[in-house]
Amino acid sequence: MTRRGVLGTGIALTVLRGPEAMAKEHVPPSPASPGATxxxxxxxxxxxxxxxxxxxxxxxxxxxxxxxxxxxxxxxxKKGCDHGQCGACTVLVDGVRRNACxxxxxxxxxxxxxxxxxxxxxxxxxxxQAAFVAHDGFQxxxxxxxxxxxxxxxxxxxxxxxxxxxxxxxxxxxxxxxxAEIRERMSGNICRCAAYPNIVAAILEAAEKASG
Amino acid sequence: xxxxxxxRPADAGxxxxxxxRPGAKYIAGGTNLLDLMKVEVETPAHLxxxxxxxxxxxxxxxxxxxxxxATVTNSDLAAHRLVRERYPMLARALLNGASGQLRNQATTAxxxxxxxxxxxxxxxxxxxxxxxxxxxxxxxxxxxxxHAVLGASDACIATHPSDMAVAMTAFDAEVETQTAxxxxxxIKLADLHRLPGTTxxxxxxLESGELITAVRLPPPPAGGQVYRKVxxxxxxxxxxxxxxxxxxxxxDRIRAARIALGGVAHKPWRALDAxxxxxxxxxxxxxxxxxxxxxxxxxxxxxHNDFKIALASRTVARALADAARQQKG
Numbered sequence: 001m002t003r004r005g006v007l008g009t010g011i012a013l014t015v016l017r018g019p020e021a022m023a024k025e026h027v028p029p030s031p032a033s034p035g036a037t038x039x040x041x042x043x044x045x046x047x048x049x050x051x052x053x054x055x056x057x058x059x060x061x062x063x064x065x066x067x068x069x070x071x072x073x074x075x076x077x078k079k080g081c082d083h084g085q086c087g088a089c090t091v092l093v094d095g096v097r098r099n100a101c102x103x104x105x106x107x108x109x110x111x112x113x114x115x116x117x118x119x120x121x122x123x124x125x126x127x128x129q130a131a132f133v134a135h136d137g138f139q140x141x142x143x144x145x146x147x148x149x150x151x152x153x154x155x156x157x158x159x160x161x162x163x164x165x166x167x168x169x170x171x172x173x174x175x176x177x178x179x180a181e182i183r184e185r186m187s188g189n190i191c192r193c194a195a196y197p198n199i200v201a202a203i204l205e206a207a208e209k210a211s212g
Numbered sequence: 213x214x215x216x217x218x219x220r221p222a223d224a225g226x227x228x229x230x231x232x233r234p235g236a237k238y239i240a241g242g243t244n245l246l247d248l249m250k251v252e253v254e255t256p257a258h259l260x261x262x263x264x265x266x267x268x269x270x271x272x273x274x275x276x277x278x279x280x281x282a283t284v285t286n287s288d289l290a291a292h293r294l295v296r297e298r299y300p301m302l303a304r305a306l307l308n309g310a311s312g313q314l315r316n317q318a319t320t321a322x323x324x325x326x327x328x329x330x331x332x333x334x335x336x337x338x339x340x341x342x343x344x345x346x347x348x349x350x351x352x353x354x355x356x357x358x359h360a361v362l363g364a365s366d367a368c369i370a371t372h373p374s375d376m377a378v379a380m381t382a383f384d385a386e387v388e389t390q391t392a393x394x395x396x397x398x399i400k401l402a403d404l405h406r407l408p409g410t411t412x413x414x415x416x417x418l419e420s421g422e423l424i425t426a427v428r429l430p431p432p433p434a435g436g437q438v439y440r441k442v443x444x445x446x447x448x449x450x451x452x453x454x455x456x457x458x459x460x461x462x463x464d465r466i467r468a469a470r471i472a473l474g475g476v477a478h479k480p481w482r483a484l485d486a487x488x489x490x491x492x493x494x495x496x497x498x499x500x501x502x503x504x505x506x507x508x509x510x511x512x513x514x515x516h517n518d519f520k521i522a523l524a525s526r527t528v529a530r531a532l533a534d535a536a537r538q539q540k541g
Contacts, residue, residue: 040217060218060259063246083247084314096287096316102243103317106218107261154312162291165307165447170296187447188311 045109050118058105065089065100076116076145087189090146097153116145128206137202139193151203154185177207220261228392230260231421240319244326276431282321301437305379308441311448321424328370341367342412357516362477368412378474382456388426405479435460436538440531451475453524457531461495483507504528
């Protein structure tokens with residue numbers, strides 16, 4: 001049995017038993033029970049993940065990262081520091097890259113999330129995934145899903161004309177995807193193996209292919 | 213993380229009612245608050261999510277200034293055409309803060325109200341007067357390389373970590389707020405944050421439940437504007453020292469100048485005395501160095517951070533020189 005298989009079984013049990021168990025110790029919704037925080041009522045959240053609509057119920061403390069991994073079994077999104085410092089949990093929220101660990105799942109109600117699993121799969125890699133493979137843009141691979149999601153979001157930001165600290169002329173809204181821009185804009189994704197040169201090369205190639 | 217209840221009111225009026233619940237706190241981007249909740253430095257009993265209130269607009273004001281909604285993200289603010297054209301120093305400050313992911317989420321008001329990154333404030337096993345009033349300051353005689361050299365007290369030597377607020381302070385920004393039953397008011401940004409004194413746990417002039425709804429920038433002053441940040445890493449790091457410098461030169465003489473510093477005090481630090489030393493002087497290296505010295509005249513180091521005094525002084529001089537060069541074009 002694979003590790004993913006083990007995780008999947010556990011999650012299935014949670015999903016099946018969760019609502020039933022929670023209903024027994026149901027606490028009235030927040031507005032009706034001020035101060036009743038010892039065991040606050042779970043909150044219903046609807047979110048679209050990789051194109052699929054999910055109606056879920058979360059303890060208010062659940063982060064988007066834990067919701068993806070532990071509730072939906074999408075373990076491609078990694079937990080590195082869990083403090084927004086490493087970028088391993090980067091996902092796209094309504095098309096914009098964010099750290100999943102710094103978002104509450106309950107605050108994502110109605111939002112569209114795209115994770116590494118939603119970008120591509122083994123049969124059909126996203127161009128950014130293919131470029132990372134072609135350029136060996138990783139060593140251990142732990143930061144890679146975050147790097148790839150971040151890179152996809154980052155190129156979209158350049159396309160929208162968003163400046164960065166590396167942009168010399170702020171009035172220019174059509175900047176080049178240059179190495180200096182990539183390094184600055186990707187600084188929120190740390191690679192413990194220091195595969196940075198290959199990561200930059202992969203992103204440059206993906207950007208060239210996308211524009212050409 | 214401690215348990216909390218959560219609600220997302222539909223409008224500012226409902227948010228102002230919701231915040232009256234015991235232990236309630238506003239959350240918008242949450243990049244700092246949620247992080248602090250994980251380590252239980254922040255333990256709100258109730259979260260009032262204001263991230264979807266209709267406060268995300270940027271509008272030009274009648275007098276040629278800018279009104280920035282409280283929930284405008286740092287990314288959107290830095291990318292706004294009028295900010296890039298008229299307040300490039302603010303765009304630079306924003307783009308030199310945090311990471312792309314964080315800037316996409318962090319809001320304007322949240323940036324102003326973020327807490328210090330003092331390691332002892334984060335470490336609940338250590339005394340900290342800001343976190344636990346009366347318990348003592350661990351930084352005072354501890355490792356204090358990132359700490360304040362201006363306006364600190366024996367109770368607290370923490371710094372305010374924002375870059376954005378430093379630039380806004382130099383632009384004479386004002387903060388618009390609302391309070392339930394008391395209506396709205398405007399607070400000068402220079403008066404929003406407090407020095408630590410004997411009560412470092414009280415960080416701002418905001419009253420309980422007061423909601424920041426916007427930041428107002430006056431029309432941009434004439435001349436060059438530069439934000440210069442010195443840090444340990446080239447990107448994605450807090451300032452050891454940062455300087456927002458505005459200078460307006462008429463011929464060879466300085467007509468006006470403004471200087472604000474980050475990373476050196478419990479609040480964005482406006483160096484008014486240093487600004488005065490520049491007016492009427494020739495725009496040269498001597499005047500800029502004198503202004504740098506004046507800015508740090510009252511500074512005091514605590515050991516590991518002694519280097520910040522000379523560093524800040526030189527960074528002021530360099531930022532002024534760069535701003536002067538920028539104006540000449």
